[in-house]
Amino acid sequence: MEITRNGAMVIPEGLSLSNYFTKPMVHLKDTDTGNIIVIGDRVLIKPTTPAEKTEGGLYLPQGMHKTEELRTGYVIKVGPGYPIPVPPDDEPWKEHNDEVRYVPLQPKQGDLAVYIQKNVFNIRFNGEDYVIAPHGAILMVVREED
Known part of the structure; x- marks a missing residue:
């Protein structure tokens, strides 16, 4: 696979995108990221090793991957999504529920995500590097069939 100068990915026909990337070398347990709560329309991603x-x-030169516009990584956690406001003129006779409703996000845990690198926030948690990407920065996900 190659990424052209304008950021387009060229994937040979008949090949899986996941064959081009190595999975993270981290064996995450539920306790490792269990106390992380992703807020709103954001996604926690473990970047793949280029x-x-x-x-x-x-x-390839060592610093070359930092200049690439597109990166890939595996989705670790997903926020609840975009909040839906409750209409103020809802039926007055109904009991009002203060629970916030959300439009869910498309990425799911375990998906391979292709995202725009300049729109993400790099973080380190428990000695591991992650990125927090807004939903709008994720261009594509590859989901393995179960």
Whole structure:
């Protein structure tokens, strides 16, 4: 797979996108990220390890991946989504529920996400690097069939 100068991904036909990326070397347990609550329309992503050399065997410079516009990673946690406001003129005879409703987000835990690197926030949690991406920065997800 290659990413062109304008950021377009070229994927050979018949090949899976997940074959081009290595999974994170972290074995996450529920307790590792269990106390993280992702807010709103944000997604917690564990970035994949970028390839160190090209398909032709040439080694890539160390800082090259920091300049790429698109990155990939595996979705670890997903926020509740976009809040839906309760209409103020709802039926007056109904009991009002103060519970906030949300429009859910498309990414699910375990999906491979392609996101715009400049729109994310880099964080370190328990010695591991993660990114928090707004839903709008995620361009595509690859979901494995169960």
